Amino acid sequence: MGRIKTLLHEYKLIVSAFFIMAVVWGTFYSFGALFKPISLEFGWTRVMMSGANALAVLTIGWLGIVMGKLADRFGPRIILTFCGLSFGLGHLLLSQITALWQLYLLYGVMIALGTSGTYAPLVSTVARSFRQKTGLMIGIVISGVGVGTVAVPPLVTQLLSSYGWRTSVGIVGLLAALLLPLAAQFLKYPSQVAGLPQSGVVGDLNKTVPAARASFTGRKTRQFWTLCAISFCSGFNIQVAIVHFIPHATDVGLSAAAAASSLTIIGALGIAGRLATGFASDKLGPRLSVSANFILLSIALLWLLLASKPWMLYLFPVIFGFPYGGLTLTGALIAPALFGLRELGALLGFISVGYFIGAAIGPVMAGYIFDATGRYQGVFLICVLLAMAGLALTLSLKTSARRA
Numbered sequence: 001m002g003r004i005k006t007l008l009h010e011y012k013l014i015v016s017a018f019f020i021m022a023v024v025w026g027t028f029y030s031f032g033a034l035f036k037p038i039s040l041e042f043g044w045t046r047v048m049m050s051g052a053n054a055l056a057v058l059t060i061g062w063l064g065i066v067m068g069k070l071a072d073r074f075g076p077r078i079i080l081t082f083c084g085l086s087f088g089l090g091h092l093l094l095s096q097i098t099a100l101w102q103l104y105l106l107y108g109v110m111i112a113l114g115t116s117g118t119y120a121p122l123v124s125t126v127a128r129s130f131r132q133k134t135g136l137m138i139g140i141v142i143s144g145v146g147v148g149t150v151a152v153p154p155l156v157t158q159l160l161s162s163y164g165w166r167t168s169v170g171i172v173g174l175l176a177a178l179l180l181p182l183a184a185q186f187l188k189y190p191s192q193v194a195g196l197p198q199s200g201v202v203g204d205l206n207k208t209v210p211a212a213r214a215s216f217t218g219r220k221t222r223q224f225w226t227l228c229a230i231s232f233c234s235g236f237n238i239q240v241a242i243v244h245f246i247p248h249a250t251d252v253g254l255s256a257a258a259a260a261s262s263l264t265i266i267g268a269l270g271i272a273g274r275l276a277t278g279f280a281s282d283k284l285g286p287r288l289s290v291s292a293n294f295i296l297l298s299i300a301l302l303w304l305l306l307a308s309k310p311w312m313l314y315l316f317p318v319i320f321g322f323p324y325g326g327l328t329l330t331g332a333l334i335a336p337a338l339f340g341l342r343e344l345g346a347l348l349g350f351i352s353v354g355y356f357i358g359a360a361i362g363p364v365m366a367g368y369i370f371d372a373t374g375r376y377q378g379v380f381l382i383c384v385l386l387a388m389a390g391l392a393l394t395l396s397l398k399t400s401a402r403r404a
């Protein structure tokens with residue numbers, strides 16, 4: 001009977017976490033579909049619209065620390081209920097805006113606040129809840145981001161074409177305000193469920209072993225800053241490729257339609273990369289699984305640097321898609337092995353800031369280098385070097401687990 005109760009708890013947890021990831025990030029990445037309708041109605045430039053997105057990314061990064069720490073203290077259910085309401089109500093209010101500052105406040109702060117409560121609280125909850133197949137379960141939950149990114153934007157686009165942007169955003173907000181808090185009610189640590197033993201995994205970076213708790217004091221160590229640097233390398237390279245591959249591909253001679261279709265390939269393989277990386281982490285350890293992704297990333301970026309003919313660019317999404325997905329698990333897999341579970345939410349929040357800083361700097365630097373030289377080769381070379389640096393830093397991590 002106890003085993004059945006445990007399995008039921010784990011099933012509800014994974015389904016709910018996956019659903020929240022898919023809905024929140026799929027909706028968040030649909031913002032591009034609102035660019036033209038809103039800018040045409042108000043006469044706002046795309047720079048003005050992009051500023052709201054930049055503010056949202058920074059808000060998500062820094063508030064992720066706060067949400068992770070709050071989840072460590074109060075559990076995921078309360079945090080995700082609050083964030084779900086903020087996300088849904090933010091969209092409802094967004095449908096009524098009349099001024100630019102309202103766009104910045106609602107999308108850049110309120111909706112971003114709701115989004116910030118997903119990654120660290122959900123991943124730390126999964127890490128605390130599974131004694132076996134932890135990496136695979138984390139991979140399944142984070143793959144919700146990929147599934148949502150593929151599935152939600154077309155639905156939002158269809159709503160826009162049928163009802164206009166205000167009604168569409170209002171519908172999205174109402175559904176989110178109802179469904180996200182409901183899904184959050186199934187998010188509990190094992191210790192919060194009567195009759196379930198507290199569980200979780202902290203492991204050696206080459207082999208996972210059970211443990212229950214550890215300390216966050218590691219944030220002041222070389223290991224912590226190394227992990228932040230690894231996250232930065234991932235964010236920098238991934239966003240440069242996502243943002244600038246299509247312009248580069250069309251410059252080389254690939255058709256716009258063929259270049260755009262590459263994003264679908266990258267998205268689909270990214271889901272496979274998350275699942276495979278999580279599975280490999282359970283079998284080989286997180287350090288080796290993350291290192292394999294950096295090797296693939298280095299190969300993909302080197303190929304992009306050397307590709308001089310249109311046909312050569314068809315291969316890039318195939319190689320890049322896998323590490324694009326797998327590297328999003330870096331902190332989620334390695335951090336528990338190094339620092340344990342006790343304050344994992346806060347730790348993941350800190351580490352994700354490294355990713356967001358890299359994601360913010362990379363595309364801007366790429367644009368600057370292209371404007372100055374008329375070519376992307378300089379920034380692609382920087383990306384190759386950063387990918388190799390990420391590999392070296394990952395391999396430099398100590399293999400012993402930290403426990404307390």
